[in-house]
Amino acid sequence: MVKWGSRQKVAKLSILVFASAVVSGCHTDMWYQAKVTPWDQDESGIFKDGASSRPIPKGAVAQGWDKLDDAHxxxxxxxxxxxxxxxKLTLDGEVVDTNTDMVKVMKRGKERFHIACSHCHGELGDGNGMITQRGFVLKRKPANYHTDRLRQMPVGHFFDVMTHGYGIMLSQASRVEPDDRWAIVAYIRALQSSQHIKEFSPEDKKLMEEAAKKAAPTEEAHH
Ligand code: HEC
Known part of the structure; x- marks a missing residue:
């Protein structure tokens, strides 16, 4: 065992004092340095107009999403x-024309819906998602999209519900990018019409039969 002599005690103490001075950072010169804060008058003379907040340089590219006050x-x-x-939507970095390429929009919407919504709302959008079936208890059930009210709701409503939440449903804005929200809206519309068909036209029946024939071999391949 080493016994601490008084000289060693002093040495130990001074190391402690020195270390705590370093850790607490006793210099304040950077804190008090000459600087202008936003919206201050700039007295450095660097800018002719004396404004500290500078206009955005020409050609600057916005980072993230510039939230405009428009329908989109x-x-x-x-x-x-x-x-x-x-x-037009930008989906996964690609600009998609929604008038000519709805299939791409649907595919993206379906994928995003399955990732962000179906665990609550169900794959059909009937409000019967897996966690609802497995005992997820809420004041109210996740909405069923197949009601007359929601069938008649303008597309903007679905976008707004995802952006800001609705009733007890939280905003999904942090999980679903704005344009992906529109893709989901398109997919919800498709779900709504798929669950609300009163009668198939002969052409539709023919198309479905053809689609079923085409789908059969790939179905087999999965098993
Ligand atoms: C954690 C579960 C949960 C998730 C995830 C979720 N929702 Fe909901 N959603 C709810 C609940 C619960 C309600 C009912 C809210 C109420 O009535 O207070 C609801 C309501 C809705 C409504 C009906 C609004 C109305 O006018 O009645 C829409 C549309 C909707 N959600 C869309 C979505 C979409 C699209 C997604 C995915 C991006 C999503 N939700 C993700 C739980 C969820």
Whole structure:
């Protein structure tokens, strides 16, 4: 065992004092350095107009999403829910024309719906998702999309529900990018019409038979 002599005690103490001075950072010169804060008058003379907050340089590219006050960004137009679907969406980095390439929009929407919504709302959107079936207890059940009210709701409503939440449902904005929300809206519309067909036309029946024939071999291949 080493016994601490008084000289060693002093040495130990001074190391402690020195270390705590370093850790606490006793220099304040960076804190008090000359600087201008936003919206301050700039007295350095660097900028002729004396404004500390500078305009955005020409050609600067916005990082993330620039939230505009239009139907595409909010789901609202002149204070009312829009029923217009955006003409162009950027899905997974690719610009998609929704008038000519709805299939791509649907595919993306289906995938995102399965990732972000179906565990609550169910794969059919009937409110019977897996966690609902397995005892997820809420004040109210996740909505069934196949009600007259929701069938008649403008597309903007679905975008807004995802953006801001609805009733006890939380906002999904942090999980689903804005344009992916529109893709999900398109997919919800498809779910709604698929669950609300009163009668098939002969052409539809023929198409379905053909589709079933085509689908059969790939179904087999999965098993
Ligand atoms: C954690 C479960 C959960 C998830 C995930 C979820 N929802 Fe919901 N959703 C709910 C619940 C619960 C309600 C009913 C809210 C209420 O009535 O207070 C609801 C309601 C809705 C409604 C009906 C609004 C109305 O006008 O009645 C829509 C549309 C909707 N959700 C869409 C979505 C979409 C799209 C997603 C995925 C991006 C999603 N939800 C993800 C639980 C969820």
């Amino acid at each position: 960004s909010t789901g609202f137009e002149n204070g009312k829910l829009t029923n217009k679907f955006p003409a």
